[in-house]
Amino acid sequence: MWQWFHRLGSPRWFYQTSGKWLPWLGGITFLLLIIGLVWGLGFAPRDAKQGNSFRIIYIHVPASFLALAGYYVMAIAGAVGLIWKMKLADMVMKSAAPLGAALTFVALVTGAIWGKPTWGTYWVWDARITSMLVLLFLYMGVMALQHSYTSVDAANRASAVLSLVGMVNIPIIYKSVDWWYTLHQPATIKFTEAPTMHPDMFHPLLVMIVGFYCFYALVLILNTRSEILHRERRSSWVKNVVLQNQR
């Protein structure tokens, strides 16, 4: 029963298979992001109260979504690495950390830029913004742990435990605007209800969110592939890949 699972865990199998997906995934990502950006920034109507400044939502919300979802990817990969000692899972965990940190940073910066014209301030220490800053530090903590051990196994174990402990922050970020009084408004897009946004504005946002998911998958695969080559550099199949590329 577990056989497919173990084959999935083979770095060599993943490297060869993912190579076939990359052009497709790259093309779809590029298309979705271009369509979403032009539609959202150029053609969606402006907001009655906020005017054009609301358009930063087309970057802010997708980046925040993936910053949160990406943490689950990192933590679950860490758990799989801990339990099954799967090499590929450890590499995915390591590759997800800088990507998640970058997306969290984008979410925080676009949020600050959006906050100035609407709220009247770049930054406020409310529950949503503070917990998002904690998320950035968690990602940076995993990155730091990866580099602070000479043994790869020890680094993987420590980062996986930190990822798992930090997972508790994700529902806190998500629910912070409902649990406490915050300056940040509650969620526009919910899984259980219709979005509180006009369809003309919501459709390009949806395209951007799907586009960001594809972008995340693309960059995660690229990061993981380079990590595979690095960690398996002594194996003969990697030497063959490198020799083939040189020819």
Next chain:
Amino acid sequence: MMNPIRRQRLFLVIFIVVAASLAVGLMTYALRDNINLFYPPSDIAAGEAPPGVRIRAGGMVVDGSVERASDSLFVRFLVTDGEAEVEVHYTGILPDLFATGEAAVVTGELNEQGVFMASEVLAKHDENYTPPEVADAMNAAHERAQQSVDES
């Protein structure tokens, strides 16, 4: 069937997640009042907010309560949470989105009279996004409904 060592490690992972959630859950529960960004007007009216200390208050700006001085940037308004109202005094520039019927968060101190002397006013916008034409149409429909209620 999972092998026993892996099952043991799986339980360890579950234990880490549950223990961390419990610890953080208890911590945030204990600190729940400190995590709130601002006091709602009903807490201030009930005397739960300390006077003479820098705090934040937040609520909806009451319709028709905004009074501006003609010779300075002084402005006076009421914020409400539906139960109580707090009077806010502020001298300075208000954010663009500050409006009656919208929420605002003010930073400052309560004086002895229970007036909130604000040094900063932030506008809190809601999670609804509407194109201008749709918003105008909705307002017009709302006014028509209001008129027919008044007439009858």
